[in-house]
Structure formats: structure tokens, C-alpha cells
Amino acid sequence: MANQQEKKETTNTTGTEKQRKATTGAWWKSTVTAEPGDAAKPPAKPEPDEAPVKDHGQPAEATKADHPPAPSKDEPPPVTGAQDKAEEPAPSGDAPSLTGEAEPPPVQKKRGRGPRKKSKPKKEQSQAVPEDDEGEEDERANVVKLLINAEEPEECRLALLEDGRLESIYVTTVSRINTRNNIYKAKVTGIEPNLQAAFVDYGTEKNGFLPFSEIHPEYFRQDLSDDIRELVEAHQWKKVSITDVLEKGQEMLVQVVKEEVGSKGANMTTYLSIPGRCVVLMPGSDSHGISRKIAGEERRRELREIMDALPIPEGVGWIVRTASIDMTKTALNRDVRFLIKLWKEIKTKGQTLAGVGLLYQDHDCVMRFLREHFDPMIQEIMVDDLAAFEKVQDFVEMLPARQKKVRVKLHRGARPIFNQYSVEDQIESIYQPRVNLPSGGSIVIEPTEALVSIDVNSGSTSKGKNFEETIFQANMEAAAELARQLRLRDLGGLIVVDFIDMRVTKNIREVEKKVKQMMKRDKAKFDVSRISRLGLMQISRQKLGSPIESGNYQICQYCRGRGTIRSVETLALFYLRRIHTGASRRQVTRIECRFPLEVTHFLLNNKRHELLELEEKYQTELVISADPAMKPTEHDISFVKAEKEDAGNK
Template sequence: MSEELLVNVTPRETRVAVVENGMLQELHIERGSQRGVVGNIYKGKVQRVMPGMQAAFVDIGLERAAFLHANDIFRAAPVDAVEGEDAAASVASPQMQVPIGELLRDGAEVVVQVVKDPIGSKGARLTTQISIPSRYLVLLPRSKVVGISARIEDEAERARLKALMAELTASGGEHGYIVRTNAEGQPAEALAEDIAYLRRVWELIERNAAGAKVGSRVYEDLSLPLRAVRDLIRRDVEKVKVDSRETCERLREFAARYMPALADKVEHYTGARPVFDMYGVEDEIQRALDKEVPLKSGGYLVIDQTEAMTTVDVNTGSFLGQRNLEETVYRTNLEAAQAVARQLRLRNLGGIIIIDFIDMHDAEHRRQVLRTLEKSLAKDHAKTTVYDFSPLGLVEMTRKRTVESLERQLCEPCHECGGRGMLKTPETVTYEIFREIVRAVRQFDAARLLVIASPKVVARITDEESNAVAELEEFIGKSIRFQADAQYLQEQFDVVLL
């Protein structure tokens, strides 16, 4: 598999694309005016403790108060081993449900880390279970946990890494660590460098937090290009192409310091065409904003993102197959399973996801489609959980969401339809105008009326509804004049009494 990272830098926006075998798989965007806060650490103040929700709202200096649940508050727990890279899960103690009132009080100052950006009308999600990532490790301050990522499957390698960490943390083992997937095959020296770096970072955070004011940031995560190199570059990544010389130099210095074996993969892109155009990324971004996703077979997906969940509908489209209906459906669903996994990564869709595959009667076909979906999702950096086919033939799954989806980062609700995706027809608006005229005449006295509306609505009224207008004028005993205004949207109108 050929994989490349493309970094596009402009004065106010930075974008990082993950391209596998010539196809865009992931897109990360960071804008100067809307930089995410996930990973940042703040000194906050508890605004309100809510026992009924087992949570508290905390002021950390952002526009909206952030949310801190009782399960995300650090307390010592007898954990012997940890699997995976989710540091928060490593120190939580679900079996010890302590009331939020015993953990926090109104007005208390608390050092917290953002685990989820503000999304829509919701504030940021917080934790006091601080975790600081580096290239190969995640530091868990005040925890004694040492765990290995579940994605490192080789038992001999797991045992080697566990033994190395036990040796390296024997002195000054006041903190816990998660060994990340990137640490597989790394020598003791590389892990020791990470441990020293993380300890220095934590000491700086403690000093900053001690003298910080409430609502101030005491630690900021790396910028997007540096995070991309830290988290996304692996041995199978062939190149990291950067179109900014200054950013390229920073990335080379960062790589030389923390991952010298991979530093040579960072190169400055100097092509005449923009790097995203060269790889077709811009076209892929535009397609990722469409509801329909065509499949090579002729079938297609329809993806709908709502507040509660995301739904994916699979259709055969023009694909007729070569044998029988069941085989045609099976082949379409197999292709759709791979496409769905890619679209979830590309569009950064999270939360509850419902996939409506085309109905299959063969149980083995259903198992194969589900296995294909799970295998395709294995490349996803976000945590996913897939459930079996429901009695209605739907596949339910969840995908961890920490930032807004691609659509909500790049788009806003339509000003004309208000985000409904539908407009009232000119006929509907016409009858609304007629009702408003009658309502206005009954409430207020006027010699005549002026109606201002969109050109499309006025054209319909003066043409197809001219008889209805004459009848209305006779009914109210007043003349009505219509004026088209191109500034008015299709659903907008004003009835003016003259």
C-alpha cells in the first residue's frame, strides 16, 4: 500500500491530506480563526455542579461553558493493565460510582483537558484525566498504569515493550504510560527520549498551572502539521510533501528530533500546480460534500447527516449484475462496505451511524459484508464499534467524534431554506400571501396594499393567479399591487399597508 501525507499551508488555513494508493482517505483542517482546542489544558472554575446529570459546567475561558462528567474526573483506581490508546479509559473506574457532589463543588478551581471540541450548540467536553501524547507514548500523570496499544498484536513484541517500559520507568515511576502503536519495533533509546520529553512537558504544565488565572490555557497541543507528523506518519508512509518551505523546515527539525529514521521522508513540494490539485484532492473534497457517492459498479450511497445520527442508504443504481439478484445485491453491498468505511474517515462522521444495506437473504453473504466493513474500518484512527445486522436488516455502528464533520467545518446552513434542504413552492408562498393580506386588512385600515416578494412568486401571482387576485380585491374592497424584488428569497414576502 502506497501512502503519502500532503500538507497545504496558506496564511489563514492549513490542510493535511492522507492519500492511499492515489485516493484521498482523510482530511484535517486547521484555520487561524477556528483552531481546535482538543488536547489543550486549561485552568478552569466550576460554574455549576448538577447532581442529576452527574456532571458539572466549567468555565475555561471559551465562548460556552464546558462539560465535565463524573466518570472523567481523575481518581486513583486499581488498574493492572490497559489496552488501547484511549488514555482516559485507562484511569477511569466505572465500578466506583462516586457522586459528583463529593468530587467537585461550585467555585472550585480545576485543571482540565479538552477531549472534544465544541460542536454545534454544545460546549467542549473535558476530563481531569490528563494525557500528554508524544511520538511513541502517552503520559498519564499521577497514574501507575503502563499499558500497550491493542493494535500491537504480536505477543513477543508486546512482552518486549512491557519489559522495556518497566525498566525505563523503574526510577521516577510516578507517572503511567500508554505505549502507542508507533512504538512497535522501536529501540529502548527512542522510548527513553520520549519519557524524558514527556516529563519535561508535565513539569512545565504544573508550573504554568500553579500561577495561571482561571480561564487561561496552560498547555497547547501542537499545530496541525506537527500533529500530523507525530500521529500519522508511519513506516509505510512514503513521503510527506509540504508546499511551504518554512513549514517544511519546521517539520524536518521536529522529525529529526523525535523520529530521525523518518525525517528524510519530509520534502518540500515545488511543483507548478498546487499540491492538492496535483493529487486530485480538491475534487475529492468537493465530492465529499455531496449526499450521493457513486460506486464503480453503478450503485451508489446516499449519506444524510442529522443532529441525532448519520444514515447511509445503499442502492444498486444501474448495476444489473451478471447472474441473479442475490449475487448482484451481494456484490453491491461488498463494494458499499468498503466505500462506507472510506467515507466515514474522509467526512469525519461520528456518533451513531446506521447503514441500510440492500436486503440479503443469504446469512453467509451478510457475514461477509459485515466482515468487509470491519476490515475496512481497521485503518481508521478513530475508535469504531460495529454491531450485527438488526432484524430490520440495518447495521448499527458508532465512531468516536472529537471534532466537527467535514461538512460542518466547510459549510453552513442554507440561508434560503434554513438548513431544511427543502423550499416552500411558489404556490405555497402565494397562498400564504393571500392569507396574510386578509389578516392585515382585518387588523388595520388602509386604502391599498403593496406586496413585495421574490420575482418567481410575483410572476406566478400575476400570471397563474390573476383571477384569484381579482376575487381577493373584490372581497376586501381594496386594490393590491405586487412588486418583485430580487433581494427577497423565495419564502420571503412583505405586505405593506398604504
């Protein structure tokens, strides 16, 4: 989950893009020349032609802007002052949208108070981790408990509660193993020039999808023609075909940026990032930066000096995460040394592994959540498993003194932990299509293959005297709830919301503002459009993984996912037509049928006359039997032909 959890933390990098074909001590097949004990060279100053920050599907902190030149859909323009500007303490909340477009300025200017502001956080808590702005801090001040249900080995669940209300849920099951952020040794099995992408075998049933823009130049063929080499050096990626620089059978290290969804394979990248609590290491890169959420030039300079003094090998980039705002030099040093040691183990395993396979697997559900989502505003952590409880305690011990105020308790109650805090019913509600609103309205969420549709219904809300005001109230409630439901259900892609029609332009703008304000609490990238004249709003939300429902539910064996089945009468007539068609063929002397119980009863009781006519007309024997074990859509019809005459009589 590390790859997009810090997506709102726009990073700033000051590394130098190098044109050489090999990075010393960083690439997986190279020899390590800089040991962790050696002093790292100070980073070079930015060059005028430094590449701009670009998201390759890694954590926003691990943006691959300053990797060795990578192909992309558009030729990267030169950056002259963007790097220096990014180094300055930028205002929080500059979250990039899914499409890379900035959100409308009016929303950022008026992003003030949250809708559920009840109490102000304590001063010592508000100083622990500065939030994007005062409004978001007030909203998140009500987060009081984190419940961890890890008692059963088949399933691990973590629920974040805000005043007893479920705000986030993370589930890992045996059938839904998380592969995001895993690193594999892979082999190119297919190249599609029309897609400008390659398919790689990394040891699973489905091949991974590797776009051209995610292929590190280190993997380009060595025997490039002069024309192609000039285009690569000039970053003219639109004029370069993937078949010119890549060939089948090549081995490479890849990382999962998006898990398999349905029949689609996982999206891969060769720009590796190894996340820690404080730092993200980026092997094969010369970039370095500090999260823009860390405000204050003095603190940023301190962190930069600390990182420059740490023994980081040449050719390994780094990003300081937001969690490092209160970290000491010792904590940063410990985190960096651990990540460097981990990278050396991954590289060694990749060099010695025969064939393809897994090289690095991300932490378990508990540690991954704490690493990516722990917030000092969490006041209490309840755990029902002793092993998980010890992991949480060890994690809290490594936190700075300001963040150690969280209480960690082992649940020993007679009732299950989620039942005791009334979470089970809230979890079950996220699997239902209809969600009721406080004023009497509701929203209906229907995921489809192409998009997710959300319909807002007024219900009893429209019974008020002031119709426009009640409709506005229902839409405002729906705006807040739909953002929460998208986060809980982890629905991504294109979302279309059908709001109740409003006549007042001011109300329409308030609903738009409300949606954007509530969506900013989401960890995924998003982009929100205005409400059209038809009352429709389009939301594009980044897919962080498979929807939570896919890991807990199976497709219905009766309806095959349609939600409806044919009626008994329709099925009976359908089977009767098939019997008629088969009986009309020559040499059919016997027809044996097995149908579900209800269908059999209907045919024998309501269609007996038609069945007798078929037997007399085609001189065939019709046998229909009921099988209670059959599902409504199952059937078995066998046509027995007459025995063939002797060969001499033919």
C-alpha cells in the same frame, strides 16, 4: 487529536492506586518536590484490589485505570489477574469497541488479507513497526505518499494517498480551530444532580460538560461528611451525588476530550494527559504501562527498565506508545524531559493565571498529524510550504534509523500540489451524498440529527444474469466504501446501513465480515452489529471531532439546511392569506408588501382579481413591490392603521 488516535493500543498498567488525597509533585497547586534530575522511585507491584483498565476519553495509551479512585457509572470490580495477563504479549487487533464490548471472535480469527492486496511490503519496512496482523500490513503496504498543503495561512490540509487513492484527509481552517486535547483553567458554574455532571466555564462562549466520572478525587470538597467519605473510600460512586463532593466556584484544570458540536458544548475531563511522540504523561496518576501493540516480552522489559530509570516525578503516570518500539533510550529520555518541562509550565501558568483561560494548546496541524499518524509505510512526504517542510525534516531527523527511509520533498511545481496528484476532485466527492461503486451501484449518505443513514443501491449491478451474485458483489463493494467514507467524512454516532436484501446466509456473513475488516483500519473506536432480517446493520463509531463538512460548508441561506424550498405558487398563496388576515382587521387603511421578484410577478399576474376584491371589501390600499435582492424565503408586509381621532372625540 491525541486523545483517541491510539485507541486500538490497549495499555497495561502496573501502578498502585493510593488512597491519599494529594499526590506529591504532580497536582497543579502543589509544590514540586521531585525535580527532573532526581531519580524516580521504582513502581510498586500491583495490589490485588487494583482498579481495572478504564477509558476516560484519553488515548488508549493514556488509560486512566490507575489514577486515584475516580467515580464511574459502575463500581469498578477488583482485578486479580487481569494486569499480569495484560503484560503478556497479547495478539494484536484487540481494539475496544465504542461501547467497550469486544468484537465477535470469528472476525478476529479470520482477520486475514485485505481486499486490495497488490504487493508485499519490503522486509526492512515490515520490521519497522509490526502491524496488528498480516492482513492489515498487506493493506497498508500500498500507502506511498503524504501530501501537505500548508501554503495558505487560512487552511492546512494533509492527504494520505494509497496508490493515488485518497484514504485519509485532515483539514484545519481558521473557522475550525482544533481544541481537542487543549488544557484550560476552568471554574464550576453549574451542577446538575440529575445528570450527575457539572458545567464549567473555561473561557469560551459555551460552557464545557464535565461528567462525574471524569472528576478527579483531588477536586472533591475537603469538608465531606463521614457518610460520604466512607462511600468515596469504598468507591460506591452510585450512592454518591455530585452535589455532595463538588460546589460552584471551584477552580480546576480540565482537558477537552470532545470538541463542540452544534449547540452542544465540549466534553471535558480532569484526568489530564500530555502526549508526546514516544510517551504519554498523566499528571495526577501513579499508573504506568506499555502499549500492547509492542510485541515481544524482551523489548517490553527493556522499555520498562528504561522508563523506570528516567527522572519522572512521583505522582506522574506514563504510557509508552507504539511509536517507541524502535526508539532508543536517548530518544525516550528527550521526550520525557520535554513533557515534564511542559507540565511544569502548565502547572505554573495555572497557579498564576487570574480567572479562566487556555493553559496548553496542542501542536499545529502538521506536527499533530505526524505525532499521531506517522507510519513507516509512508514512502514519500510532499510539502508545498517551506516552514512546514522544515518542521517535517526536523521530525524525520528524530526518528529511529529504521524509519528514516521516508523521502521528504518540497513541492515547487507550477500546479498546486493537490491538483498535480488529482486529489481535489476526490476531496470534493466526500461532500456529495452519492458515492458511485465500481460495479455500477452506489451508496447514499445522509447525516441527520439522530443518526447517519447509508442506503445501498444496486443500480446497473442488478442487470446481471445471476441476481444473487450481483447483489452480493454490490454489497461487498458498499461495505468497503462505506468504511472509507466514514473515515474521510469523520462521521460518528449511530450509523444505520440499509444493504440490498440477500437470501444466502453465507453472503450475509461475508458482508458483515467485510465491514468489520475495513472498519479496523479506522482510528476511531467502533462497534458493528449483525445484519438484521430487514437488511439493516447498525454501526456505532466514536466521534473524534466535528465532521469535516462543518468546517468547510455553511447552512444554506435559502433553505436553512432543509435542502428544499417552497414553490413560487405556494409562497404566493401563503402571503395572500396573510394579507387577507391583516386586511380584515379594523382601521387598516394601507398594506405595503415587498416580495421576491418571482412571487411578486405571480401575485400581480395570476392573483390580480383577488387583490382587487380585497381592496374593495376592506376599503384598504394594497401596494406590492418586487425586490430582486430578497431571498425566496424573505418578505416584508406592513399594515398601516388609520390615524387616531382627537382625544376629545374618543
